[in-house]
Amino acid sequence: MKVVNLRYVAAAYPLTGRLYEDYSTQADTLLGLIEELDRKYRGFKSMFCDTATGKLRINTMIYYGDKEKVPVAVLDLKQPISEGAKITFW
């Protein structure tokens, strides 16, 4: 289990009902994390992943930063997840 800091900005906020949370995850990749979050917040995956291609939607954005690193825009959902990572969904 890893604990990551998740931040929900703009349209992700009404879906989750929270602005941020520390979240324990078993996922190794960003896609795995999104699938976990989809079970908690129905519709989360379709907000960020194109249902046809499974790829990140072009009109959404996810920023990932390892602990103490500057977050950058994620281009690949296979992005590995590390303990203490800061991830912003918008």
Next chain:
Amino acid sequence: MKIRQAKEQILLRVDLSSGSIKKEPIPEEWTEMYLGARGINSRLLLKEIKNGIDPYGPENILYIGTGPMDGVPIGMGRLSIATKSPRGCIAEGSSGGFFGPELRRAGYDFIAVEGISEKPVYLLIQDEKVEIKDATHLWGKTTYETDAALRAELKDPNFQFRYIGPAAENLVHSAMLFGNLNQAGGRAGCGEIMGSKKLKALAVRGHGGIKLYDYEGFLDAYKDFRQKLDLETSRDMWTPVWSTFGAPVLSRLFPDMGQLMTRNAQEMSWDYDKATAISSEKYLDSYVTKAKACWCCPWPSCQKLYTIPSGKYQGFKGGNYWAGQPITFGSLIDNGDLDLLLVLSGLCNRYGLDIFHVGYTLGWAMECFEKGILTKADTEGMELGFGRFDQDELINLVRKIAYKEGFGELLSLGCEGAAQRIGKGSEKYCLSVKGMELEAIAERNLLMVGLGIAVSEVGPDHTRWYPPYPCNPSLLSKAELDELGLDIDLKLAFETRNPDKKGELLRWFTISRAIVEALPSCVFLVRDSLGLDLRTWWKLFESATGIQQDYQEFVRAGERIMNLDRIFNVREGYGRKDDRVPYRMSHEDVKGFGYKKIDQDTLDRMLDEYYSANGWSLSTTVPKRSKLSELGMEELAEDLVSKGVEVES
């Protein structure tokens, strides 16, 4: 009811010294060459304002312009407001609301205000009937009071207004015009010039209409336009965010990325809890009472109205919480109290002040106070540290800026003017370019922003060269780029910290934005590929006006406009030395994020690329004769030579 063709453009010329009022047609070829609004305003400025005149004198002219697309029902209700700035350079700003469409319905597209009135007046336009009316009873009123007084006086709720507040009457730096209470425009000093002319307001009511040349063709282009703005089909990551939540969402995104100017940009990160406290999400949760859109806007409205729900300032009302306020009245002065932030912002709207002027000048003053350059002897006993101030005193200080009272008089000059007066090295803490304050966008991590604010003719204004957080470079394929004649390596151009290709990309976006503002349309409707691929705008313009020109000729209109603005400035003595970034950005790295300062070598590299791409002299920045000839503006080269300006071949 008079129905006019969309391409018809009429100027209403008002001389406040003599009281004369005339109607003049805009030359038809100008609509082809410069489209309208900002484009024709720039042409008028260059033709009618002699170089070297006193900006506050009767020879200066204030232009308010609409364009061929204004008043057609697709969210194009913008205005361009332009004049010679008190700083000597061109002043131009765009504004939304309903005034533009109403002016066109009254039968006019441009207003040129000349001369100076002996007493306060307002201009009353009711279709053919145009009058200069006494405004002595309005002088001194806030924008909100003026709006209410005019509505009571004119009795028709469909009148649209533009007015100034006490700040512009008192010639406070960068004061603006307002309408619909919170719609601001012309921050570069247009309000000051309106105040200097003793013109308190413009009121317009029209009963005519605008006819499209080709309705079916227009509808086709409009469908394409809407698809690019649709929440489902847009390919732009900003579309869903901007359209519903607005730009203050950035306050929660930027602290981690070194993009949030904090404590006068001494730091670029901020406490996350404070950033959350002033975020869009908090604002929408507890403050917003009503969504309000501009004329026929297809987006769910960005200028939401608010009421402070509880606490000390309970009941305070305002509107328009956008990207600037969370920084100017938030992180920049280290304030994490949304109530105070909204009061400061709302008071700026009431007094007619520019939030960027006030926020950045407060930031400068706080840094000076903390460094001992300013003391309580200067601030009339006020504690003025970052996050260390009495809220009521700060609120009162905004009022004092508008009325030039006490310590407020110093800050009314803007940070550069204030620093010039007190010296002591305080110039280093000014976050301004060409005498105008920044507008809350970080430079050192986004080099195109650094270049953009350096070269902008009016001073820092990202709306003149596109949002700095660029659309996805893969929005257009290589084949599409070739089709558009766009020979730019977008992947390289979008590398944020690499100076290469920034000049070329900035040039394109400056052209693109000049076109959008000349139609005119709104900065926030340029999403998806609409800033790179201008064919949708081209088709909208063609079907609305019936003016047929090939795509590249349409694009050249934008290039002409950017050249007009540069020529205006070089005539006034501006040049390469003025295209710079603030001292802090050129001398200090961003702590903790690895972003280096924009040193002179880096800036010079980008400037050279930008000037070369534009066909401008590398040393003087004057457009070359060959470029002006290519654009069909050869006569401007001769005009420059006659004024003693060297024009390279």
